[in-house]
Amino acid sequence: MTSPLTALHPEGWPAPRGYSNGMIGRGRIVLVGGQVGWDATGRFPAGLLAQVRQALLNILAVLKEAGGGPEHVGRLTWYVVDMEEYRASLKELGPVYREVMGRHFPAMALVQVVALVEPEARVEIEATAILPD
Numbered sequence: 001m002t003s004p005l006t007a008l009h010p011e012g013w014p015a016p017r018g019y020s021n022g023m024i025g026r027g028r029i030v031l032v033g034g035q036v037g038w039d040a041t042g043r044f045p046a047g048l049l050a051q052v053r054q055a056l057l058n059i060l061a062v063l064k065e066a067g068g069g070p071e072h073v074g075r076l077t078w079y080v081v082d083m084e085e086y087r088a089s090l091k092e093l094g095p096v097y098r099e100v101m102g103r104h105f106p107a108m109a110l111v112q113v114v115a116l117v118e119p120e121a122r123v124e125i126e127a128t129a130i131l132p133d
Contacts, residue, residue, distance in 0.1 A: 003071040019108040023074040025130035032127040044120040056100040072129040083112040
């Protein structure tokens, strides 16, 4: 399916890898609250990569309720409890991301936080999506 969003890339800027500098689209906005990497029973898988995968799946489950999919996501904000753990997993993170989101790379921000509400959580991700009218 074709994305209803268009990536914004200022002339002369280096090409982003794995994200977009900005996105533009028109339609209904869906705001997905921060999703941690637990499954439907509230259990966390071990490790950052497994939790990222599950958090992204959780985002898509919420988005599906509005009739959307990964191609509608315009922005992701990631909160990690350990930036070094994130950096050390970058090589393996790409395939995990693409397995769930495909080759759709929205605008993204990533920040390290002191803690998340759920003590077992390694990551929390929130999303903003735009669905066609």
